[in-house]
Amino acid sequence: MSSDALIDSLAAALDARPDDLPLRLHLATLLLDAGRGGEAIAQIGQALAREPGSEEAQALMQRALTGGVTPPAPAGPPPGQHADGTADPLAAYERELADIVPPRFARAGDEPEPVAGDADRIYDVEVSGIRLADVGGMAAVKERLELAFLGPLRNPQLRKMYGKSLRGGLMLYGPPGCGKTFLARAVAGEMGARFISLSIVDVLDMWMGNSERNLHELFQAARRNAPCVLFLDEVDALGHKRSQVSSSSMRTLGNQLLAELDGMEGSNEGVFVLAATNTPWDVDPALRRPGRLDRVVLVLPPDAEARRSILEYHLRERPIAGIDLRKVVAATEEFSGADLAHLCETAAEFAMADSVRTGEVRMIEQRDLERALKEVRPSTRPWMATARNVAMFANEGGVYDDLVAYLKMRKLL
Incomplete structure (x- = not known):
């Protein structure tokens, strides 16, 4: 299995078990190894939000923020000991409260030098x-x-x-x-x-x-x-x-x-x-x-020209035959761009299911889009219902005059 496929599988499993800290950190490690630092930081951040004291998560975050390179361990006595080898009774408490209480003394080498443009990364x-x-x-x-x-x-x-x-x-x-x-x-x-x-x-x-x-x-x-x-x-x-x-x-x-x-x-x-x-x-x-x-x-739902462009974009790499775009454009007046993408995806699913059932591969046809139109409903209608109330009762200072004009044109007001 490729690394991308494994990452996708782990991400899907994590959606079902968002509190699984070891799984989240394993996914973050794979993302770092794949050079996807931004996604890894997001996963590590969620892990630290759930368990701020996780040393493994803190180490991974340090690695992510230094470009994926694990910093070398600083020279000095082991944690919890003085330089002479005797135990440090406050070291355990200092480590436990490191995210809340600053250390008693700042030591050279503890903090990396600030790098210009670090936030840009x-x-x-x-x-x-x-x-x-x-x-x-x-x-x-x-x-x-x-x-x-x-x-x-x-x-x-x-x-x-x-x-x-x-x-x-x-x-x-x-x-x-x-x-x-x-x-x-x-x-x-x-x-x-x-x-x-x-x-x-x-x-x-x-x-x-x-x-x-x-x-x-x-x-x-x-x-x-x-x-x-x-x-x-x-x-x-x-x-x-x-x-x-x-x-x-x-x-x-x-x-x-x-x-x-x-x-x-x-x-x-x-x-x-x-x-x-x-x-x-x-x-x-x-x-x-x-x-x-x-x-x-x-920003209104796409007009006829925009709907045609969006439909052409989402059908351009799919096998199609006998599509009457003008008819589809006319039937999708209230559809958003996301709705149109879903419409094309649904039509492709119908054509693929038919090919599997009959054992004969066929193109996506007008009938598939018409069938999809019966299932996919425009998602803009609930928003328009709320917007109508705002336009009627809360248009203070004329902020929503353009919305009022659109609703009147559509005979919704």
């Missing part, structure tokens, strides 16, 4: 190869992104004349599965900028103060790599309405996010903040004030 800094031309349809969204980010970057003289800063923030919202993350990557690729994606799991930590530090380090990585697009996925989780948050730690984290967006912790020049959420009505209003995420763009 921990937090994946990508170079996106996607362009806006790769995004089918969505002309209105592309135009808004052009005005907000791309135009000022391409015209430095005009930017200087009009006093337009390179910093900025924009929030994408809409039903799930409609391509908000893909759009953010396309913006980074169009700008030739680095791309960093931040989600709640990259930030939250069980120890007080660590979540705020993690958030600061992510913003610092973006500042070092400017021009950079920093993508805040599920921003409602990081910046939920503080009036509805009972946890003091989450309120503090929200305050830290506001400070980072304001540039109080460092200059945000050249850092373009894009955020995405399915529930903008749950985002703290302070995040949408001028200078922060002050521009809001609605």
Whole structure:
């Protein structure tokens, strides 16, 4: 069995037994050996969250953070002994409480020297190869992104004349599965900028103060790599309405996010903040004030042109014959991009099952897609029902005027 197949098998087993610490550490070791350091760190972090005192997990984390190389053991007396060989009565307690209480004395060689760009290695800094031309349809969204980010970057003289800063923030919202993350990557690729994606799991930590530090380090990585697009996925989780948050730690984290967006912790020049959420009505209003995420763009389910592009993309490497794309596009008006991908996958399953049953391999045909249409339902309808209530009763200041216009056009309002 190949290493990738073994890793996939262990990951599947871990999904069924998430508290199995030896299995998680074994998976992390294989990921490190395969050069997949970021995934290994995520697994080790979960292991340490469950058992902070695990020496094996701490050793693996040290190996992961030093590029996969196990550091040499420091010279000196064995743990628990003085240099003269006598027992050290406090050594056992010091090791047990090492994650909580700092050591009595700092010894030379205990801590590695800081390495420039170390956070960039921990937090994946990508170079996106996607362009806006790769995004089918969505002309209105592309135009808004052009005005907000791309135009000022391409015209430095005009930017200087009009006093337009390179910093900025924009929030994408809409039903799930409609391509908000893909759009953010396309913006980074169009700008030739680095791309960093931040989600709640990259930030939250069980120890007080660590979540705020993690958030600061992510913003610092973006500042070092400017021009950079920093993508805040599920921003409602990081910046939920503080009036509805009972946890003091989450309120503090929200305050830290506001400070980072304001540039109080460092200059945000050249850092373009894009955020995405399915529930903008749950985002703290302070995040949408001028200078922060002050521009809001609605990302709707793909239009006919975009649906055709998405269907062609997901069918391009599959054996197809006699597909009437125009008919399928017309029947999938409320489908998200993820729904369309699921539709193609379901049609392929029907054709494959038929081939297995008859013993004769056949192409994916129109009948398979039509059968799939009877089973796959658009996932955007529940979101639209919630959005309708928001548009009717909570459109304060006209924030959701574009949503109101869309719902009226669809005769849903």
